[in-house]
Amino acid sequence: MKQSSQSHSLLIHGGRVIDPAAKVDALMDVLVRDGQVAEVALPNKIRAGADEKLDARGLIVAPGFIDLHVHLREPGQGYKETIASGTAAAAAGGFTSVCCMPNTTPVLDSPEWVTWLRQPQRGAIVNVFPIAAATQAGKGAVLTDFRALQRTGAVAVSDDGKPILSETTMREAMRASAEINFPVVQHAEDTRLTQGCSMNESPTSFRLGLRGMTDLAEAAIVDRDVQLAQQFNGARLHVAHVSTAEALKAVRRGKHNRARVTCEVTPHHFTLTDADVRDYDTNFKMNPPLRSASDREAMLAALADGTVDAIATDHAPHAPHEKIIEFERAMFGITGLETALGLAITVLHLRQKISLARIVELFTAGPARVVDLRGRGTLMRGSHGDLTIFDPKKRWTFDASKSKSKSHNTPFDGWALTGKVVATVVGGRVVYRTG
């Protein structure tokens, strides 16, 4: 997308390159020229000169991270976030590409809006790949024109924030998906079971007097969708923010039956549980809600064993007047771009002993496959010059007030994390670097 990188070269040397798609995990130097990966070679073997050098000794050099689930809030909700501020937060979190969700004002349901979103005037500093609405105005009834949306640059369709609840509509979506090889991203929630609910059904919800969502509201839809996906050869279903053990079982069944089903898990769901909802702090309110400890265990297992394809943040910025109110009235959602890597390393690597290579895969090759981002999610020669360079040992404390996002609705303010982004490179240009 960035066309400004002509005649520029960047050498990243001395780092440990982890590129799971290329099965590389070794000390290597990387040369990016004219926005593309020109060479990956053993240390000090690259002879060509470079305009810019980046010393990566002691650091991990990975393909640029891809976030499949971000709410950039434009058009229409610029008071929460803009494409400029949201992509600045993405860069600070190590993401070189973000897929943005269409539940904006108006809903992103037309090729015109997809084009608008991708214009340079929007001020994006990382790659933005729109996910367009699956149904007109996101109302769940009439499908949008998948083919036209795909042609204009949408990478998938979704009614995120809400499910495609009607079985008839979802069947049509799967049929259309199969025809043009286009992923449908489902927010799996049977909203008939979750009316008025603001957290997971649990001892904590009962104690706090909050109506609780049953985990079956998620599993029921995933189960149904996986079966629908199997009815159309080639249909592609991506389950957004899976949060329950039961839903993961349905995803596993689908994969076992060779359905083209993929899924993502968020950092907050693999880090926190419903027992963390304390004092009616609305920074712990999101949808799907924080789940039980056993659901979290199931997600950790699925992240390790390959059931989960991607870590996605569901970055959902909201303004203070939408969050510093009564818990039941507050909007669902938290920010997440800047804490994802730190949480992944702290929780998944250090505590759960999941390898750095697997974590990198969940941020790169995994999501790239879900939405077919060709030449991304890897550092193979000729790929886009998108890289994320991070220090897996760096300890730091997240300060929400210093976030690049316009909104600060995060439960992780003040958290001590290990693992921090050092530099983010998009199309061969450094777009973020720690001071």
Added chain:
Amino acid sequence: MPSAGRQVASRGSARGSLLGIEGVSTAEIAKLLQLARKMNPQRPRPLLRGKRVLLLFYEASTRTRVSFEIAAKALGATTTLVLSSGSSIEKGESLLDTAYTLRAVGADLMVVRHPNAGAPHLMAAHVDIPVINAGDGMHEHPTQALLDAYTILRHKRKLEGLQVAIIGDIYHSRVARSAIHLLSKFGAKVVLCGPQELLPELATTLAPGLRITRSCEDAVRGADVVMVLRVQRERLAGLKVNLQDYISRYQMTMTRLRLAKNDALLMHPGPIIRGLELTWDVADCPQSAIVEEVRNGVPVRMAVLARALGKAK
């Protein structure tokens, strides 16, 4: 000026707030009950002379509102009632802005009833005066639990070891949650009874030692205290409860009440719906403490207000 712009709400409430029974120690509860015994609404004590008590009611109330008002006046405070209808709340003012406004006009304490769980906690986290929870959604109603304990203790020597049956719509009941916390803290044996949709199995996780039964007879048999709750039709949110079936299985009748101990106390937080959760004669039977509970609400709330403002003598 509290900064509404801070997205990370400051935690920890103003001194003297009473937000729920869950977080209050048995020693503190005992002190409040002892203080309540010294309060006599007929003999005003001007402990709160010159203090302004704001009563902020976002939900309907008769007994709680009136009894807080009478309690505050009996202590010499002035009271101002703000209802959600007829105030700026109707125009869309947020809870916190209303709280800041009431603080700015000189409130020394706020009593709040609100349809949302946790609303008093939000206020207490942002204002520097005590907030008393007069019922928040399905969460807690701490002064009701205190007056219930006060009432029980006028008839029973201690709470420890008492068998208490709580019957009815427990899921939607803030009274039940507060009562369960309080009674369990003091070692009462609490049995919960109601149909699945109004009493999920999850309820047993609220406190240690809770037991659930679906049989009213089982719950009442041998009980020292029988607490009957109203079916909260305003909170059913689409839930279908077959009232005829409810009445046949759970309505408190004289026949069922006779299964309890001879000196058992019949309680109900009100408002009562005669003919639904209890019969006419049960409401007025000699064992009924329903009217006494209302009366006891005044000295108990006097104690709560005095203690909140640091004037407990």
